[in-house]
Amino acid sequence: MSMRSRIGGVLATAGVSVSFAAGAFFLGVASAASGITAPLTITVFEHSEHDKVIDVGKKGDSTGDILTFHNDVYDETDTAKAGTNQGQCVRESPKAGTWECWWTTSLPDGQITVEGPFSDTGDTIFAITGGTGVYENARGSMNVTAIDGGAEYEQTFHLIP
Helix, strand or coil: CCHHHHHHHHHHHHHHHHHHHHHHHHHHHHHCCCCCCCCEEEEEEEECCCEEEECCCCCCCCCCCEEEEEEEEECCCCCCEEEEEEEEEEEEECCCCEEEEEEEEEECCEEEEEEEEEECCCCEEEEEEEECHHHCCCEEEEEEEEEHHHCEEEEEEEEEC
């Protein structure tokens, strides 16, 4: 068998595999449905009691530092515990006051995951990247507003089915 026919056979097999994988992916996307049936807004308050910055590289606030956290979240009245969140952020630019973050908020009906840039200096909007339970296949956005200089954060999830 010539090298050319071996390569041709491998490429044909790879093409079938890629086509099958692409078809399965699009079928999965087309059949994915959220556990929510109408737009839903959820507001919680995070109490930043368990935040830790790990100093990486240059001493002090520098690119690459890692912020980890695991905190309780409270209901929209900020009085009753509604769940927890945990995640991490990587310092992108100390000068601009930016981090890149991703985390999971766990509530009684499931979990919601978010990802995006966080600003030390103002409100931030994150992308909702998914969820579990009622929030399975969740999408939308989440607004974050710092309260008391970051001792607490109001987080409003705008979920769409």
